[in-house]
Amino acid sequence: MNTIEKYNRLEELKKLVIQKKRLMVEDVVEYFNVSYPTARRYIQEVLTDNRDLKKIRNGIGLVSDIRESEIYFEEKLNINIEAKKSIAKKCASLILEGETIIIDSGSTCYFFAQEIYHKNLKVVSTDIKISMELIDNKNISVYTIGGEIRKGYYSIGGEIAKENIKNFFVNTAIMSADAVDLERGITNADVFEVPVKKELRKCSERLILIVDSSKFNCNSFYHIMPLSNIDIIITDSNIDKDIQKKIKEEKNIELIIV
Template sequence: MRGTERRARLLAALELGEIDVDDLARRFGVSASTVRRDLQHLSDTKAVRRTYGGAILAGGSPETTLDQRLAIDGAEKQAIARAALSLIEDGETLILDAGSTVTAFGRLLVNRRLRIITNNLALLPCLARAPEIDLIVLGGGLRATSMSTVGPLAVEALRRLTADRMVTSADGVVAGRGLCEASLDQVALKSAMMAQAQDTIVLATASKLGRAEQMSWAPLPPRWTLVTDAGVSRDQRQALIDVGAHIVTAEA
């Protein structure tokens, strides 16, 4: 496991409370000294506060950067991205949200004939060179953690556009609540995207299902599609089907 991914997973583990170094070392299959170096790195960036024998989060649940999220569950995200391709037809108009799994999906679209509306700045270098993609970029305020635009300018521009499908991800997906995110700006834009698209597709690893660690929520439409990995439990699957989800399980 690379250092970037290991440190992102350390933060996720610490969100559940204080955990000591030996426990973290056993969990990630590394030495205690490696964990101490990782915790020191996170302490230097003010993400955690060191304690005797371990660490705790420095504040509330921190939002990880796009690079950190890309490092977590990389194989699962790539499998989800490939599975989602079968849901898209050439000639369609797509709205692509920000997020690491959507970014993995968007990079697979370069040889498709599509119109793409997006606030995902990380995708622009890739999609701008695709010869058969008509690209529309939503303006707005910059969210550096996700390399995306948000805010009233993005929402207002979106109100003048419609799409066949909207593709999004989230910090968490909870049956009956919807998509969990860190800010109201994010959920306002996600809600507008869902309203302007005929269909909503959510790309989320099984580890995101049932997570409710952030404060803001975007309700999902009555019918929507979830593309997830094989780690989804039977109970989670049924709970999401009960609130209108059509579930596509990606093969590893």
């Protein structure tokens, strides 16, 4: 593609965002018939010189239309399903028989819980849906931390939950995230889960972050921890090549791509 064609595409992308208020990466892929990495590159380039546009999770939007609120759990289950299930399956393969683990809240963690169903484990859950998914399994002992339940999301959080989770120490903690940035680290859209998420590093020997590629190069409102706290990151193959390189070489974190 020559310089003029590229310029025209970026201008067209800008007009689309202004017209529709926001675009997801999937929309850019479909509209321009390009790959996911190319679509993300278009978004990044159009953001460089346009202050009226802003990066949002898995897309681009108008500054005046940015929403910090999350979508509900049931809706999350229908987004990037195949990527999340592949990530969950790979993560489950890293868990050994007899391990003790803590599972964070979120849709990818929910799919992970389904993948460990045949294993003999002790599981601490910070999510009501995940607890219910595992409770009838005779091979898994399920412990649920006490605290407030977030309606529409099923996570257990707040200061009470933060104190309760300190009673546990496990081999592995499985963590999700709303957004991951190489410099700012892991962030969350709502403060409710933040106190519990912050404790995951302290109460585990190994911390695994499971996130689909749409969460990278994004920021949410509340900071949780730097990337340096993570031992392993598992994500899908649509993650940008530059981000892959920086995670491995600059951050020195084991990166598994499915």
